[in-house]
Amino acid sequence: MEVREVTLAPGEPYELRLTGRGARGYVWTWRVSGDADAVSVAEGPPAGAAEPALPGATVERVYAVSGRAAGRARIRFAQVRPPYPDEAPYDEFVLDVTVSGAGG
Template sequence: MEVRRVVLGPGERYELRLTGRGARGYVWTWQVTGDTDAVSVAPGPTVAGAATPGAAVELSYVVRALPPGGGRAGIRFAQVRPPYPDEAPYDEFLLEVEVTPGSGGAG
């Protein structure tokens, strides 16, 4: 499992790109742990590019640091096949996010 660490200020965002295997029935799911109110996660924009049928495609996810900041969250992404919930994930990725406290400076 790959682990990546990022530091964000309140309101900042980080775009994560992961390889998709939708043609094989896999989807990426995620679970936030730690300070769950410090971040939000959403599917990002579609990554442009022509893919041949059945080829792996790149998917993006946007992680946003939420105000007021001052927290740490772990986001575990798991590539699973929903029809087989007891099957081990095909791939996993852990994003550790530190959200710095808001500075209160000029906006």
Template sequence: MEVREVALAAGESYELRLAGRGARGYVWTWQVTGDEDAVSVTEAPHAPVRAAPGAALERTYVVRGRCPGGRARIRFAQVRPPYPQEAPYDEFVLEVEVVEVTAS
């Protein structure tokens, strides 16, 4: 499991790209802990791609800072929804600190 730390100002966004395994039934899910209101997470729209059967397709998620002074931990897990008892195939953790922007 990879862990990455980022600092964002309120309104600033960070794009996270994760390899998909949709052909095998896996999807990325996420859970925000800590200051849940400090960030928002959305999946970026993706254009249809012609790929070979079984090819991994990348997914992009946009994390946006919302409340300065907040800290959130976002755990992305690659799971197969029909099999909730299975351990995730892959996991990624993003530690986010939302910082104050000071005028220079």
């Protein structure tokens, strides 16, 4: 599991790219802990979405993380297969975000 730390100002975006395994039934989910109101997370279109992916190919997923208010949040991404909720994640990624009080 990789852990990355970033510092953002309120309103500042951060783009995170994670390798997807959708052809194998895996999706990335995320959970925010700590100061959950300090950040927002949104999934964007897959990287290279203009080009069709080959069958069985991995597709890079893009997530936009933005600072909202001063605080510290931990975002835990887990790659899981929804039909099997008791199965351990295939992969995990943790993003520790510090949002500064005013403009970085």
